[in-house]
Amino acid sequence: MAEKTTTRREFLLQVAQGTAVAATGAMLWLYMLRQEARAHPYALRPPGALPEPDFLAVCIKCGKCVNDCPYDTLKLAGAGGNLPIGTPYFTPRDIPCYLCPHIPCMKACPTGALSPALKNINDSRMGLAVIDIENCLSWRGLRCEICHRECPLKGKAITLETHPRPISKHAMFYPIVHSDACTGCGICEKACPTEEPAIRVFPHKMVQGKIGEHYRLGWTFDTEITQDFKPSGPPATGGAPAKPPKKAPGMDYLNEGGL
Amino acid sequence: MSSIEPTRQDAQASLDKIRARTLPQRLWSWRYIVLRRVSQLGILLMFFGTAHWGWQVAKDVPLLTGNLSASKFAGILPMADPFAVLQIFLTGHVLQTEVLLGAGIVFAFYLILGGRVYCAWVCPVNMVTDLANWLRMRLDVRPIFHITRNVRYLMLAAALVLSALTGVAAFEWVSPIGMMHREIIFGLGLGFIALLAIFLFDLLILKNGWCGHLCPLGAFWSVVGRHTAQLRVRFDARTCTHCGECARVCPEPQVLNLKKIAETGYVYSGECSNCGRCSPLCPEGSLAFDLRPLIRRHNERSARVVS
Structure with a gap:
């Protein structure tokens, strides 16, 4: 084999070519990373998932959570989709999370992207259910309340509020979601009977506001200033607040003999 | 003598x-x-069979869960890709013991056997690039240009630096190896386009272009098995x-x-x-x-x- 001699000029050119290839590659690479990381923020993660940026860094994309999900709820995001590549997610309208008490997906995770700090599945916060009150059957005045009935944490995550209404004997039963208890499992979204679900689960970041530190709810604590706004002494006897009627119309219609 | x-x-x-x-x-x-294809396809089949047909070694003990990034064999032996773990580590996150142990096991295995045994006997992309190379020889495709095979070490360094800079495991997010395995085991996405690109690149542009010049995982294993x-x-x-x-x-x-x-x-x-x-x-x-x-x-x- 003849020894190849390289002149300085050739060597420098080779270095330049190598660098050019590497730089082109790196730019393409960075572009793809940015595309992936900017992917649509609508991704519901399995229970126990770390906050999204940490989750994206730590998840090794092995799919063991998907293997161990007994309901085939979890899927891995494919390449070219609108979710960050290779990460697990679920679509509640297809298959919601059924809140296995022993949390097999979290236990399968080898990296801790699904954090073992989650001990009770009811403490998971995969997302938050939001009701479109314009299209919710219950809010429109029909009797539905399926979401409330199906909710694994009914009475805590979804409560019903009854409202009398003057035009009908029927009361309104408004389902209300409470963020302090909603796990984001999506069983309500799956159960919702409307053509497009009127209750849907979103990542908290997409729907939840934040009050901010500088707002003070004055009536919740005592300071020198809020003292001034409080009524001094017992209320005058003559001006007692009107008591709510014992029975609002429609509240007890089944017992009122109206039917 | x-x-x-x-x-x-x-x-x-x-x-x-x-x-x-x-x-x-x-x-x-x-x-x-032939043995290499049996090995590559066999590993893929074990993952696929466990994911889709519930293959078990005993009751409720799945055969091989996960994919090449991280897996568990027979419910006891954890395995993980040390290069992926290194990238995640560089993003500044602490990982759990299971994946660290798995990466250690895999690392030790290839350290002793020879790092790039992974490339020829396990990596699924090797089947694609071997096919491209075989076809290239049959069709007698002339080379267009040459670049140094050391570019892969630049890619390796870039993967580690980009992981530290961007806060995500840089190669894992674009890896055609991961895409191929995931999409075969967990359902199709558009990863086959990346594989098609590699196939055409190896066939028509640069001989052994991906595995021999660019792949940072191959570069990683080259370094691991060296001595x-x-x-x-x-x-x-x-x-x-x-x-x-x-x-x-x-x-x-x-x-x-x-x-x-x-x-x-x-x-x-x-x-x-x-x-x-x-x-x-x-x-x-x-x-x-x-x-x-x-x-x-x-x-x-x-x-x-x-x-």
């Missing part, structure tokens, strides 16, 4: 031997390639006629620098993936898989036979 310089006639005689092989002999020289690999290809300089068939079929021909490997007695470069193309083809039996501690003794024995 006298080392005889092989003549042109010797080399021609070797080439004639290769041409004169019978069909069974030709097929037999493909044995390692510790025990499974190596023994080279017997005394019987070699310099016919050059080994380098022609080798996907990393720079590792077969005959002068240098004559001194060491084996293919020492970490870039050799133990793919087993050269040794069954060698008409003089100068190249053969061997364990490194035994190589010196085997070469001396053959020297005695020759003299």
